[in-house]
Amino acid sequence: MSIMRRRQFLSQVAATGALVAASSKDSGAQVKTGASNRARVIADPARTVASLDRRLFGSFVEHIGRCIYGGIYEPGSKLAGPEGFRKDVLEEVRRLGVPIIRYPGGNFVSGYNWVDGVGPQRDRPRVLNRASNSLESNQFGTNEFITWCRAVGAEPLLAVNLGTGTPEKAADLVEYCNVESGTRWSDLRRQHGVEKPYNVKYWCLGNEMDGPWQLGHIPAKEYGLKAREAALQMRTVDPSIRLVVCGSSEVGMPTYLEWDRQTLEECYDDVDAISLHHYFGNGPETGGDSSKFLAANLMMDRQIDEIIAVCDMVRGRKRRKKQLWLSFDEWNVWYRRNTEADMNGQGKEAPHLVEEVYNLEDALVVGGLIISLLRHCDRVRLACLAQLVNDIAPLVTNPDGLLRQTIYYPYAWVLKYGRGNVLNLAVESESYEVPEIGRVPYIDVAGIFEPESGSTTLLILNRDIVNARELEIVWRESAPARAGECQVMTGPDLKAFNGFDTPNRVIPQTVEAPKAGARMTFQLPAHSYTMAYLQGK
Secondary structure, three states: OOHHHHHHHHHHHHHOOOOOOOOHHHHOOEEOOOOOOEEEEEEOOOOEEEEOOHHHHEEEOOOOOOOOEOOOEOOOOOOEOOOOEEHHHHHHHHHHOOOEEEEOOOHHHHHOOHHHHOOOHHHOOOEEEOOOOEEEOOOOOHHHHHHHHHHHOOEEEEEEOOOOOOHHHHHHHHHHHHOOOOOHHHHHHHHOOOOOOOOOOEEEEOOOOOOOOOOOOOOHHHHHHHHHHHHHHHHHHOOOOEEEEOOOOOOOOOOOOHHHHHHHHHHHHHOOEEEEEEEEOOOOOOOOOHHHHOOHHHHHHHHHHHHHHHHHHHHHHHOOOOOOEEEEEEEEEOOOOOOOHHHOOOOOEOOOOOOOOOEHHHHHHHHHHHHHHHHOOOOEEEEEEEOOEOOOOOEEEEOOEEEEOOOHHHHHHHHHHOOOEEEOOEEEEOEEEEOOOEEEEOEEEEEEEEOOOOEEEEEEEEOOOOOOEEEEEEEOOOOOOEEEEEEEEOOOOOOOEOOOOOOOOOOOEEOOOOOOOOEEEEEEOOOEEEEEEEEOO
């Protein structure tokens, strides 16, 4: 089974009419209809959702296509350093400040033997990557990944194989990574030239185990028991680790929510979090309707709320004090490069697979998805934009350099300014109707307040395809002293994209911020995403 099976299976489910519906109340916005194009936000720094965990802005690299080979690792390239890492990618990711990165999969991990990827590179086997029908050289493995993470300043999030793998092998990897010395696997790591343990804290218990496309797929109850056994063995090696169990991989799955319930009934006491995945697109699911596509983050809101409800139901049934948090460890826009041909490597090494080209409207949707993650930061504490380089990614490489795709910019903004407390904003906005969703506010907003500096960052999505809109911010307390940086992403063509020949076709434009004060009015261009950094002192 492979990644192709995943898309085929979900297409069949969609054809039967399995749809997710969301309503305007799920968006976190208070929707007000009227004749005016003026929206209003009431902001009070004393009213917060939660303190922000930076792991909410993580990313993901997997052994698929050119994500690893030709993306972050390319020995022999004129752009590679002595360890084989591409210097341009390494420096870009370090500048971005990505806090945590998931590895090695993804579907790949369910057929992966981690021992193949450690030790002298000359001795590592070349094997078939059955998830994408590609040739895997194993020249990049656990040690290379963690070395690269340290070089870019990111924390590793390792996934273990609970598909074809066993709980024992998962615990062996924890021992290899986290035990100082004196055991079989820790001593092997030391033989490989790594004396000190890595102390990896965050671990995923497999990947998308609810999917029939997944190697080693088993029913929810069986998976819950396997995850529980893996958790017990892994925590015997290192009691301090944090474990994420596989939740539903798609809202369109026939087992959606029931899988989560049955899994948690078996392992609730032994895990810390449950995963969510969702890829959004402006294809069959929206009928190519950009107005509907720009409301995609409301479906993310609904998904998060539903998984929280299942977690808390199981908690109540078990009468436990512990509350699980959520790991949205795969999310992005993805709908063009998802055919069989796009996901079949045909036995080649590092083939071009799932290399999505992102346009302006994709960037606006990614901005909206970031808003949704922020307003659920009390329960979603970790999330991964999938992926980081080349394959459905904000960064693309060729032999001569690096390209920033349109979705890079909203991600870069929140990485730069996403520190502090997420505000619980009251939003009033005119709305429009979208089938299968309901009333959708034209304006969506998230705010992040930094208590130490008194500064606030606002992220604002205008979903109105045609009209510019005004947004008034009313500050109850601690109004900004002065407006700092203000940038906007917009343009005349929603389908415009960047390429190596036109890298600056869709990039943020600096605009004049409104005068600071207790009331501030922003002019929002049609179909736009705005970042405003407002200084408090």
